Amino acid sequence: MTFDVCMQRGIDSGDISKIRGEEATAIYRDLRDRYRAQGHPDHIADQMAGEDTKAAMRKAVGEERHRGIAFLAWKRQVQKQVDEAKDPARLLTQRVEFWVAGKNKGASFKSQQAALTRLFYKKIDTFLVRHGRNLAGNVRDPATLRNVAREMHGEQTGDQAAGELAEAVKAAFEDARRMFNEAGGSIGKLEDFGIPHAHNAISITRAGFDKWFQDIRGSINWNRMEDRLTGRPMADAGGEPSLESQRLLLREVYDNIAFGKESANPRYGGPVGQSLLASANESRVLHFNDAEAWLSYNEAYGNRDPFGAIVSHLQKMAGDIVTLREFSAQPEVGIDYMAQLVAERARKAGDEKMGQDAAENAVRAKRMFRVATGGVQPSSVNQAMRARFFSTVRHFLSAAMLDRAIISSVSDLNSMRMAAKTIGLNPANLVSNHVELMASSASREELLQMGYIFETLADPGTTMARYQSEVPPAAIGERLSSFVFRAQGLAGWTDAARGAWWKLEAAGLANQANRAMQDLDPTLRSRLEMAGVTSDEWDKFRGDGLFEAANGGKFLPPIWWRENTSLPPREADRIFLKMQAMIDDQMEMAIPTDSTFIRSKIEGDAPAGSVGYEVGKSLTMVKSFIMAFSANQYGRIMSMPDNASRAMYAADLVAGATVMGAVALQLYNLALGREPEDMTDPLFWGRAALKGGGFGVLGDLVSTGETSFGSGFGGWGAGPLANVADDAWDYTFGNLIELASGEETNFGRETVRMLDRYTPGTDLPYIGLAFDRMVLDQLQMILDPEASQDFRAKAARSERNGGAGYFVPPGSTEISVPDFAGMLGR
Structure with missing residues (x-):
């Protein structure tokens, strides 16, 4: 009797469910036909197909039970979240990103993903330090890296260092697999799995x-x-x-x-x-x-070398694990289910506004989730090619236009100060931590021992995300933009700032580790409660000891705790994610990088490479930092209890931003060879207010009438790609039309202007002025008969826009001492 006949008899007798029986019969017939097509005799093919069908059904039943249990646990979790939420409609978007959080408890997807990624980085810290990318974007020690790849695939290379690094990476992969399966996944264990490919x-x-x-x-x-x-x-x-x-x-x-x-x-x-x-x-x-x-x-x-493939796999697994925990295996369906629960609560309460808000926020949350997990992917290969092309162009333009971004980044000091004050930490300690990490390799090594990995060590795109969140470009685009951000010091500045925040938080937790939760400082207790940390979890977190630094300082970093606790892994993971996500939420407030909410407004549902997506990205290019900063601060202000506290916070924020803007303005003047501005002039402080707080481009517009890439307000709003198209037209067809009509073309001057605007890295703060005067100005003297008049016009325009002339005038290579006394009045 063949398998399918036996199965039909079982269905007819009621011993086998019809659904299961028909599923098994379909599998059997598919396998039988496959094996017969491979040349096996019919009776052998029938026997093999029967055995394999039984194995397949056993495998399916086991996996289905595992997934079913995890799904039921997720549904209970979501129901509890909705029942306890003080603002149920906002819960939907809060589960994706922190800034929209109101009075609801729990960490967001974005902060948990960041926390888990940090933990995985810690597990491969030696690998990252040894092979992290250098200034040129190349991985360090490529020979050992190839041996790591060989060891990962089960080969014995005899390279002890590579073997140890490979074991650390394997352990991290295995931890990620364990966490994924605990969340409801079913990835089987495979020895010498190797490195994932893309x-x-x-x-x-x-x-x-x-x-x-x-x-x-x-x-x-x-x-x-x-x-x-x-x-x-x-x-x-x-x-x-x-x-x-x-x-x-x-x-x-x-x-x-x-x-x-x-x-x-x-x-x-x-x-x-x-x-x-x-x-x-x-x-x-x-x-x-x-x-x-x-x-x-x-x-x-x-798509990736071994270093990039390893890091990307851990990043992806971190996102997948948190997705299963928060939104189930089909996240958008999970968000819809959450919205239905909120709608049910609204219906029982007769709250129509809650129901309407839930419907709107469900759509918004799905868009935010897509952005947080890589955006809507291209729907065809041609669309993927367009997406990569335009992303590469934008990386190239960012490298050309943002090579002085480090100057405007002094505004981080103000947002860091405000974030520290808000949660009851000492801003002075934050600044000293920042300076130490910028200046001392010993401080960076100590931070590494505590479990913190500088993000740009693993992912060079972290700093880039502060200014332009993108789909992957061609390798040359990523390397070029990464080089410019590293070479000007912005990557180091961002790493040190975020590391300083992390260290400050770890010190704050250690300072109160001897207190029960009810005795904690009210601000910390409130933060723990909002993160969903219970009294029992706090006691377990504080009960495993403290990290003691060489100078005697005590710290309680969540990553260090997770690596040293004796708790069972699943319980330790749960507590760690809450504690580290709480810190990452505030770190994003202090040193903004990206706003998922704002990006979801811009990118919407358009796939990368589509007209809508590319137009939106062009319009918002180089505005990512402004948007993230604004969204974060708006969320912070609106979360305050009353109008008086909101007004006080806003006034403090603006005052600090203005002071930092003044510093940035004067540094920017010096970088351009201009005299420092008169700080007794009220208009100076108006420009400083715009320059601070991440609004550096607006400060440029008010100060000089144009951005660093040469456009005015209209061009800034349209985005750099529109300016590139305009400049390219003027430089080519515009000059040809003028030439054909007998008009003067100014081709030489425009050639120099194009080189100045669109050559990456030539405006780095420590070489930009020299390159302008010794290369571009000299080239203009050769190509442009009216160069001298143009130089005088530039100097006059600078003075009209509030400046005080140049200490290194355009066209000159003679250097005078800047008039610093003029800052106090001329």
């Missing part, structure tokens, strides 16, 4: 299936490839399945890359997109024979 859809589709298939098939370890249905290896060790089976599997992989996974099974209705659980397992589909095969494939058809 397909480059553009490279693969350009090659076409036949070439890609021939290039990859010999690199695949088929014994480590699991059959999707049965979980069994697709071939014995050292063997391979039939050529037809290879083509079937790799054709499916190729089509998923080229056409999208949904193209294989079009459907009407139901949730859109793939379950997170399915996608997590599919990330392990291809396994390579060895590290060299992985490296070769990655160079031809991948």
